[in-house]
Amino acid sequence: MNSVPNPPDMAPDDVNVPAEDDDVPLNGRMCIVTRTSGPADDGLIRFVAGPDGRVVADLKRQLPGRGCWVTAERAVLETAIKRKLFARALKTAEAKPGPELLDEVDRLLVQQLVGMMNMARKAAQFITGSSKVEQAVRGMAALATFHATTAAPDGVRKIDQARKAMSFVADDGEQIPTFRFFTGEELDTLLGSNSFIHAAALAGQAGEGVVKRANMLERYRGDVSPRAFGDASQPTL
Numbered sequence: 001m002n003s004v005p006n007p008p009d010m011a012p013d014d015v016n017v018p019a020e021d022d023d024v025p026l027n028g029r030m031c032i033v034t035r036t037s038g039p040a041d042d043g044l045i046r047f048v049a050g051p052d053g054r055v056v057a058d059l060k061r062q063l064p065g066r067g068c069w070v071t072a073e074r075a076v077l078e079t080a081i082k083r084k085l086f087a088r089a090l091k092t093a094e095a096k097p098g099p100e101l102l103d104e105v106d107r108l109l110v111q112q113l114v115g116m117m118n119m120a121r122k123a124a125q126f127i128t129g130s131s132k133v134e135q136a137v138r139g140m141a142a143l144a145t146f147h148a149t150t151a152a153p154d155g156v157r158k159i160d161q162a163r164k165a166m167s168f169v170a171d172d173g174e175q176i177p178t179f180r181f182f183t184g185e186e187l188d189t190l191l192g193s194n195s196f197i198h199a200a201a202l203a204g205q206a207g208e209g210v211v212k213r214a215n216m217l218e219r220y221r222g223d224v225s226p227r228a229f230g231d232a233s234q235p236t237l
Contacts, residue, residue, distance in 0.1 A: 031071040032089045033080045044069040045077075045105065047086065053094020055086050057105045059112055066090055072220050074102055109220055110181075113213040114190050116206065121194060125207035128196035130155045137162040137176070140169075142200040144177045144211045148184040151197045159198060179214045 029044050030037050037043075046058040048067045058067060068089035070080050078099070080086060086095040120126035127136060136142040137159060145163065147156050160178070167175040187195040201210040 029069045031076065032068050032085045033076050033083070034071055036071070043072060045072045047090070049086070049090040049092050049095040053092050053096075055090070055095050055097040055101060057101075057108055059108055072216055074106070074220050074222060077105060078102060106217075106220065109213070109217045110190070113181075113210070113217055116209045116213050117191070117199075117201075118194060120201060120204075120206035120210050123204060123206040125202040125204040126199060126210060127202060128194075128199045130159065130198045133198045133200040134159050134162050136200045136202060137166060140166055141202050142176055143203055143207050144179065144201045144214065146196070146199040146201070146214070147178065147180045148182060148187055148197045149180045150184045151180075155198055177211070177215070179218060181214075181217065 031044060046061050046063075046067045046069055047055050048058050048063045048065045049055055056063070061067075068086065070077050081097055081099060081101060084096055086097060087093055089095075117126050127133060133142065133145055137145065145159055147159075163175045163178065167173055182190065184195070184197060187197075201207040201214075
């Protein structure tokens with residue numbers, strides 16, 4: 001009997017385990033909590049268990065061994081931990097992570113975003129500085145903007161006005177996204193001399209990679225506050 005090949009990005013031992021029904025291996029990737037399939041790129045996070053049973057996030061989907069998938073949202077991961085779904089999905093009684101896994105995944109997503117920012121900078125697809133960012137937005141070269149949460153409201157407002165103005169001439173009529181994840185001090189720690197107050201990801205593979213990872217971090221955190229969308233009228237932290 002011929003076996004059905006695993007879908008792309010799925011390790012040979014990966015299985016999808018329904019949250020309540022009997023353990024039924026399924027082809028494709030399915031969240032062990034919601035039992036829904038996610039997009040190929042960033043809708044799901046793969047987890048594996050190490051030799052000691054410790055559950056780790058496999059963001060690059062490269063770690064060996066049996067894996068399972070969880071929707072890339074902190075609240076969903078928290079449910080998986082509370083309901084002890086990893087032990088069943090990964091077939092090991094030791095796979096019972098605590099709440100510390102929530103922050104560990106956040107740190108990994110942050111590291112992934114920062115790494116891509118540095119890569120995009122080297123490719124001239126990530127620029128910093130209020131004037132340069134505003135110019136890139138008005139020239140429709142920017143894919144997304146980034147601000148420190150401690151950025152001055154006036155600086156954010158000018159760039160937001162440019163985003164709004166350009167939406168009227170954009171093909172889809174939509175504003176490019178904007179993200180505010182870190183304080184200026186946090187950015188200094190994460191990026192060192194490459195820290196910024198205002199930045200923009202530009203068109204290109206590396207720039208697109210920055211936006212993709214920013215979207216994933218935002219989704220995981222559940223950032224839906226006005227500040228997350230660059231509303232300069234909101235007080236900064």
